[in-house]
Amino acid sequence: MSLPPFRTGLAYDVHRFAPERPLVLGGVTIPDAPGLDGHSDADCLTHAASDAILGALALPDIGFHFPPGDPSCLNIDSQKILAFAAEKAAELGYKIGNLDVMIIAEKPKISPWTGKMRERLAATLGIGTDQVGIKATTNEGLGSIGRGEGISAMATVLLYRE
């Protein structure tokens, strides 16, 4: 692998609602909100963040490392997946410059939780909270997300070498 000083990564994930499950986003359990369906904890924000890091490194995605359906991944805490991606970056000599995430959801209201999510992701990644951005938007009623069928997330990351 060539080792340029900077590498960027981009990722997307979406999960449909599964109201009987707890809602975990950015490693934070949001009370009184419908959860998401998945083999893991279904934390689409953290999945997108993890895939952005793996993508920046040109490594296979999270499904390769944590196969859907693998019993060892059942209800897995996605912070473990994010920590794995961060370890891969460190192994290849990269640090995280910044991570930026966008949540697209009609519900619940995300903004009250972004502070805790930034702290959780920063702790998992071993970086400062000022290196983690999290924003949310609705889909203005358009499409499956707009109909309130699930939550999606996009993430971008900058990695650098010293």
Ligand SMILES: Nc1ccn([C@@H]2O[C@H](COP(=O)(O)O)[C@@H](O)[C@H]2O)c(=O)n1
């Ligand atoms: N699930 C969401 C969606 C939006 N927000 C916050 O509301 C603002 C306005 O959203 P629009 O979709 O109308 O642009 C947005 O900037 C967020 O601050 C939210 O917290 N949770």
Ligand SMILES: C[C@@]1(CO)OP(=O)(O)OP(=O)(O)OC[C@H]1O
């Ligand atoms: C981490 C995994 C493990 O099953 O989680 P899932 O909940 O299946 O979520 P998805 O984003 O569909 O695919 C990633 C999987 O590898």
